[in-house]
Structures are given as structure tokens and as C-alpha cells.
Amino acid sequence: QVQLQESGPGLAKPSETLSLTCAVSGYSISSGFYWGWIRQPPGKGLEWIGSIYYNEDAYYNPSLKSRVTISVDTSTNQLSLNLTSVTAADTAIYFCARQQGGRIVSNFDYWGQGTLVTVSS
Amino acid sequence: DIQMTQSPSSVSASVGDRVTITCRASLGIRSWLAWYQQKPGKAPKLLIYGASSLQSGVPSRFSGSGSGTEFTLTISSLQPEDFATYFCQQSNSFPITFGQGTRLEIK
Numbered sequence: 763q764v765q766l767q768e769s770g771p772g773l774a775k776p777s778e779t780l781s782l783t784c785a786v787s788g789y790s791i792s793s794g795f796y797w798g799w800i801r802q803p804p805g806k807g808l809e810w811i812g813s814i815y816y817n818e819d820a821y822y823n824p825s826l827k828s829r830v831t832i833s834v835d836t837s838t839n840q841l842s843l844n845l846t847s848v849t850a851a852d853t854a855i856y857f858c859a860r861q862q863g864g865r866i867v868s869n870f871d872y873w874g875q876g877t878l879v880t881v882s883s
Numbered sequence: 884d885i886q887m888t889q890s891p892s893s894v895s896a897s898v899g900d901r902v903t904i905t906c907r908a909s910l911g912i913r914s915w916l917a918w919y920q921q922k923p924g925k926a927p928k929l930l931i932y933g934a935s936s937l938q939s940g941v942p943s944r945f946s947g948s949g950s951g952t953e954f955t956l957t958i959s960s961l962q963p964e965d966f967a968t969y970f971c972q973q974s975n976s977f978p979i980t981f982g983q984g985t986r987l988e989i990k
Binding site for chain 2: 809859868876
């Protein structure tokens with residue numbers, strides 16, 4: 763059974779960098795599939811942040827591209843998210859998820875439970 | 884970006900009712916549409932992919948249809964555990980986009 767678990771600081775200060783990790787178990791990232799990050803401001807809708815393949819082939823939402831970096835570590839079976847220069851608008855629950863099938867653009871079949879990050883001084 | 888618009892934004896229904904939620908895409912997305920169910924404090928759960936394919940383990944009372952720009956999610960006979968928020972998502976092209984959600988409430 764594929765399982766994903768996000769972790770990282772629950773609080774970030776404005777202008778700082780938000781860094782999160784997603785640990786994957788039950789499946790080896792290097793075996794394939796794209797893996798993504800999605801966020802959800804409390805009580806609002808879902809926003810795709812970006813996706814990555816095990817070979818570091820990454821795609822980002824243009825709305826966030828200048829501030830986002832997603833990476834993978836196949837040795838630890840983890841993916842990471844860095845979001846720079848955060849503001850209150852980046853306050854959200856951050857999810858990592860696996861993309862179904864082999865397409866670069868796809869839906870998400872396995873999700874982590876999400877981690878709330880609040881941006882506040 | 885392809886905009887995804889769901890209607891209604893919220894709906895009240897009773898156990899046993901048949902409910903239909905609509906999702907419209909601003910451009911044609913063929914059948915690259917998924918539906919998710921989200922309960923409070925939980926991650927979204929994939930219900931339907933490819934517009935009409937039922938994800939493994941999802942009850943058959945859920946069904947999806949449509950292609951191009953208009954899609955529907957139907958719950959044939961509402962069960963107590965179905966009261967949740969539902970989102971559509973297009974996977975035709977980058978950036979991946981979601982609908983704003985439809986909240987299904989108990990009448």
C-alpha cells in the first residue's frame with residue numbers, strides 16, 4: 763500500500779523559505795510515476811504547485827514558478843518542496859500525492875494527510 | 884490556464900437521494916477529468932478518473948460522464964458517508980487545475 767507523509771515546520775515567517783518533505787513508503791519513487799505537491803488554503807479550494815519524476819524532471823505552476831523548487835531523493839524515497847519569499851497568502855495545508863499512470867499531467871491517486879503551514883510573524 | 888467551474892457550489896440532499904454535480908472546463912479537455920471527495924481534515928480521495936472510470940474500491944453508486952467541456956458526477960443513492968465536498972480536476976494540460984468545490988450537505 764502506497765503511503766505518503768508530509769513533514770516540516772508548521773510556522774514560517776514572512777519573506778522566509780518554506781521547506782517541506784514528503785516520505786513515501788510502499789513504493790519506490792525510482793520505479794516511476796510523477797509525484798506532486800498541492801496546497802489548500804483553509805476552507806478553500808485546491809491549487810497544484812508542481813510535479814516531479816524520479817529523474818528530477820519537474821514542472822511547476824506558472825503562478826508559483828519563480829518561488830518554487832521541488833526535488834527528489836531516491837536514496838531516502840522522499841520528495842521535497844521549497845517555497846521562497848512566503849507571505850500570508852501561502853498559508854495552507856500542503857499535500858504531496860502520486861500521479862496516476864505514466865502521463866506528465868494526470869490525476870492523483872495516493873495522497874498524504876497534509877500538513878498545515880501558517881505564515882505569520 | 885484552463886478554468887474549471889463547478890455547479891452548484893453547495894447542495895442539500897437527503898439519504899437515498901440522487902445527486903448530480905456539474906463541472907465545466909473553459910477549454911476542451913477531452914476526457915481528462917477526475918473527481919475527488921474530501922471530508923473535513925482529510926486529504927482528497929480519488930473517485931473517478933478519465934471522466935467515467937471508477938477508481939478501485941469506490942462504491943458503484945458513484946458515476947461520472949461527459950467529455951470536452953461539460954462533465955457530471957452522479958451519486959445514485961446518497962449514503963450518510965457521502966456528505967462531503969467534491970472537486971473536479973483537469974489533467975489535459977499544464978497547469979493542472981481544480982474546480983472550486985461543491986459542498987454536499989444533509990437536508
